[in-house]
Amino acid sequence: MLRYYEEVAVVIPQPGTEARGANELRTLYGSFMKPGTTAKQIKTHVTEADGIALFTSRWSLTIGDEPPQEFIATTVFRRQSDGGWKALIDNARGPLVLD
Template identity: 55%
Template sequence: MFARDPAHAIELIDKAFQEADVDTLVSLYDDAAVLISTELAPGREIRGKQELRDFYARVLQPGAFSVAQIKTHVVEADGIALFTSRWSLSREGAPTKSFIATVVFRQQPDGGWKDLIDSSPAVLGH
């Protein structure tokens, strides 16, 4: 999957996450990626594509989650982009939660963008 810019990468990541499409989701991460998810894996850093694949294969099920970007901002410099957002996560039988995400993207040699560091640790009150 080719993400033409960081905002497009987030769209593709969100879609793959909601569809529980683990292969596409993992393909949107850099080989050296780190994921910090206090909601789904408290206290863990998930590193590299194999750990990402194992993690997402365990937690994702089609239709189990819905994500929505509420407000986003991107700053880009020299092939690195900092993406910050307020987003929501909904799952069946649980109240919707709002988070702040900080994601670092790295531009790849082919011009596409991949997720290098993905962190959404701050739960916001409603």
Template identity: 45%
Template structure:
């Protein structure tokens, strides 16, 4: 079974994040994208996204998708995943956080899928 282009987009995004390529990470987001940075807080705008992602990249954190599902209609797609954020400990073993993401992608006129809403915390936003 072929993977959906959104799944490929997320694979590329994770690879860019894991290697610390901030420009490539930001290119996976629309200019006005909204990103949930905590279950009770969101940011938007490329400058804010840059600062947020650079913080995680400099810490050596990595992201990995464990399971994914895409539902698409036309130029919109709902992306669901179980994913893991691994953060190195100071001189010790890495810590892992497991999350469920619910995100929205839009296919642009250039044919590329980009994030419009990135909710990496999924249903945790309901607990705030």
């Protein structure tokens, strides 16, 4: 997972929490990305301007035998010097951050 993020990336996994930088992201994803966990993009939309992209998606998360949960995420990507893209800010639960 970490290869998709910039070294200084911020992930908001749920309202009121943040993981900043590679070490915290490694801990965050290690806490729930275990065998039997799946994340699936359902629908996506990208708007790009001058090397910055806003990625909005409806996605689902299934952990073990629990029913899937659906979320709307907003993520800011930045074009890298090699032409690829990496996430800088990942708000995994989108508008729920307002609750």
